[in-house]
Amino acid sequence: MKTSTPILVSIAIAAAFASQASAQQKRFEIDNQKNKYRNVATIESVADFETFTGKTNEVSGSLFFDPKTKKGGGKIVVDPASIDTGIPLRNDHMKSEGWLDTKKYPEIVFEAEKVQQLKGNDYRVTGKFTLHGVTKKITTNVTVQYRAADASTKTAGFVGDVVHFTTKFNIAITDYGIKLPAMVAGKVAKDVTISLSSYAVGK
Amino acid sequence: MKLSGKLQKIVFGIGVGVAGSCLFGLAVLPSIRESFNRRAIMTQRVQIDAAGASLFGDGATPIGSPQPMIIDDPKAIVHQPKPKDGIRQVDDAYLEAHKIYPLQMKTVDYFVGLVRLGLIAGATIGGIAAFVSKPKRNTAS
Numbered sequence: 001m002k003t004s005t006p007i008l009v010s011i012a013i014a015a016a017f018a019s020q021a022s023a024q025q026k027r028f029e030i031d032n033q034k035n036k037y038r039n040v041a042t043i044e045s046v047a048d049f050e051t052f053t054g055k056t057n058e059v060s061g062s063l064f065f066d067p068k069t070k071k072g073g074g075k076i077v078v079d080p081a082s083i084d085t086g087i088p089l090r091n092d093h094m095k096s097e098g099w100l101d102t103k104k105y106p107e108i109v110f111e112a113e114k115v116q117q118l119k120g121n122d123y124r125v126t127g128k129f130t131l132h133g134v135t136k137k138i139t140t141n142v143t144v145q146y147r148a149a150d151a152s153t154k155t156a157g158f159v160g161d162v163v164h165f166t167t168k169f170n171i172a173i174t175d176y177g178i179k180l181p182a183m184v185a186g187k188v189a190k191d192v193t194i195s196l197s198s199y200a201v202g203k
Numbered sequence: 204m205k206l207s208g209k210l211q212k213i214v215f216g217i218g219v220g221v222a223g224s225c226l227f228g229l230a231v232l233p234s235i236r237e238s239f240n241r242r243a244i245m246t247q248r249v250q251i252d253a254a255g256a257s258l259f260g261d262g263a264t265p266i267g268s269p270q271p272m273i274i275d276d277p278k279a280i281v282h283q284p285k286p287k288d289g290i291r292q293v294d295d296a297y298l299e300a301h302k303i304y305p306l307q308m309k310t311v312d313y314f315v316g317l318v319r320l321g322l323i324a325g326a327t328i329g330g331i332a333a334f335v336s337k338p339k340r341n342t343a344s
Contacts, residue, residue: 048309048313049310050309086299087304
């Protein structure tokens with residue numbers, strides 16, 4: 001393989017709702033054991049040379065959600081060292097000091113601070129997004145679907161009420177202290193799209 | 204700079220050869236690109252979750268955005284009676300399991316662009332070299 005094709009990647013995300021859990025809000029844990037493979041966090045870089053997507057199923061965290069009032073909150077954590085871009089050498093570059101430095105910064109975190117229901121299952125969430133040790137406030141749209149425990153949730157492999165949430169947002173990796181060397185120009189984009197699709201189960 | 208007669212002939216020959224080869228390359232380059240393009244299909248990598256689909260109606264989580272790729276293994280393509288917008292879903296788990304990293308058309312276009320620039324430069328340099336070293340005909344008779 002040619003020179004370094006570092007790749008950045010990280011991920012993390014957002015989701016959830018309101019800031020504080022009230023008495024009515026139920027706690028949901030992201031199912032990162034039995035249904036781990038269903039949680040997908042990705043980061044996509046669209047550059048001239050190629051578009052690549054890093055993916056991981058290592059998503060954890062918890063949410064609070066009240067399906068009646070549509071209020072909630074939560075914190076989601078993604079393991080950046082587990083992101084796979086499809087090319088082992090690129091994965092190694094991505095984890096290295098010049099990029100995500102996953103030894104020093106082992107978590108990508110989104111913590112919801114403010115949640116506003118737009119309509120139906122659509123929410124606007126503002127929160128703190130931490131990548132590469134840098135925390136910034138971001139706002140993203142999140143789709144949240146709730147299903148009370150029944151035979152179908154059991155058949156699908158979930159024990160308890162289920163919340164499915166998805167979101168997608170863009171960041172500039174350079175805003176998070178990651179430098180793009182000239183040698184990767186055209187191979188890695190400065191602006192990347194982060195997305196998350198995850199399931200949480202009511203405890 | 205003045206070249207000796209023999210060297211002048213060699214430079215002229217190389218110049219003509221390089222320029223001709225580059226022009227030939229420029230002529231066939233679109234066909235080569237098209238041969239890749241014919242094999243490319245618009246695809247969307249997805250993570251399949253049939254059981255999850257029964258709950259929320261979406262059994263394929265997109266991995267990245269749709270793009271034209273060359274998928275040589277048809278088993279990687281998810282069977283869909285009617286692909287939405289003509290975009291074929293590709294099973295990400297299958298790609299992973301078989302260590303397939305599909306070639307993207309944008310990568311082909313990137314290289315085609317680089318090769319085109321190189322061929323234009325080669326044709327220009329070769330042409331100039333041939334022009335300046337062109338053996339002069341003896342007009343004295």
